[in-house]
Amino acid sequence: FSDEHKNLHSDSLITMLNNFFKVGKVYYFGYIAYPIGFPDIIDIGKYIPYPVLLTKILIRLDEVISNIPIIKAQSWGIMIKGTKK
Secondary structure (H helix, E strand, O other): OOOOOOOOOHHHHHHHHOOOEEEEEEEEEOOOHHHHOOOOOOOHHHOOOOOHHHHHHHHHHHHHHOOOHHHHOOOOEEEEEEEEO
16 A cells, blocks of 8 residues: 555545445445455465365355444445446
């Protein structure tokens, strides 16, 4: 990340997008499994030779977390589906 990288709250991002798009569904993702996908954060492969099963379990856990109302907005990522105005 550079000095120009900005973290935005989902409400701020949606407000900006509303100028150009009709915002539809908002998807939150990346809680526990997400940082494992970045070896510079956690190099799980250094400790577990084939982390496929662990990765599948963590992804499933992330799916469960993404359905908990208060916690879901605390994700590492957000995807917003919209249509052009």
